[in-house]
Amino acid sequence: MANATQQKTPVGFWASTSERHSILEDIQGVVAGSMLAALGVTLLASAHLLIGGTAGLGFLLRYSTGLSFGVVFFLLNLPFYWLAYKRLGLAFTIKTFCAVALTSFLTEVLPKLIPIGDINPLVAALFGGLLIGTGMLALFRHRASLGGFGILALYLQDKFGWRAGFVQLGLDFVVLALSFFVATPFVIACSILAAVTLNLTLAINHRTDRYIVR
Template sequence: MADASVKKSPLGFWSSSSHRHSPVEDVQGIAAGSMLAALGVTMLAKAGLLIGGTAGLGFLIRYSTGLSFGLVFFVLNLPFYWVAYRRLGPAFTLKTFAAVALTSGLTEILPGAVVFDHIHPVAAALFGGLLLGTGMLALFRHRASLGGFGILALYLQDRFGWRAGFVQLGLDGLVLALSFFVASPYVILCSILAAVTLNLTLAINHRTDRYIVR
């Protein structure tokens, strides 16, 4: 007997249940999460701010070399896909690859499509951090991510027993420490505010015991 909780679509590919997203829902969720994340990155970049993770490392390379953030962010994430495949499976890896590629592409397009004449660093930290966190939250709920240090932290926890949270914190702290070479103390403080806003958004809203759809 078919699961009564599954809602069939006349198109046949929009079948979902209370425990599983449909392919169409996954596509929409990954697209929406990537769009929000890219807009958040655009706001942070306009104010010259940084963030933790591979996005923060991408900002550091962009500010110090002038290279495209989208290209740098995409390349930085390439080594993590093998870890993601081994640790979290092919579906997660493919979705994450799609999210990173889309976010990278959008960060190249948005500065010409959404133009900010001026944005205060504190406003950029709050709104950019919130948008980036909300985008990541949408991706998490569709079993995807923006790649990077989070995947590595999970792998190191499994391989060596290191606490993933402490590994993530250490790597993010290293990125912010390196930012002293390319940014002023005020910019660094605003960047820390952006990181806090992002992580609070995730910590408060991402609860696997409340949201169990896969």
């Protein structure tokens, strides 16, 4: 009799074990993670806040040049797919590409579908950071990411055991330091709060020794 932890569901597309997600579960995880992240980005953008990583670079270019965040975010992530493919595999790269593309698309359409008026920057920072962090957590647990620094953070965690949340936090502060050129001190302080909220969500909840499903 097969071990209960290794039993699969009858239909291949839904087949999963305690150690591996099914295709359907991966699709749901990537879509859900992208939706949460896009909503978090929408909250931050409504309060004119920033964040770290390639999303932060996208915000910086949006605020300084008026370029579309979704388009810039998608383009900024293109150079990272080679590292993802070489170090983390084809499946990770494909899922990450899909997550970035969906998040980029949703950040363009959500403001039209969910218009957000005046929002307190502190509230936007806390809820936006939490939503993006939770979205990234869902993606990480399905072996995907939002690209950019997330790919590098996951690679360093897999290679050296460094906590992905803390790695990304350090990289995020570099990006946020650049925000002094386009934002006020109060906006920067709220943006730092969003980055800390996001990365603490990852650091506390994402550990490969606790969650091993692929």
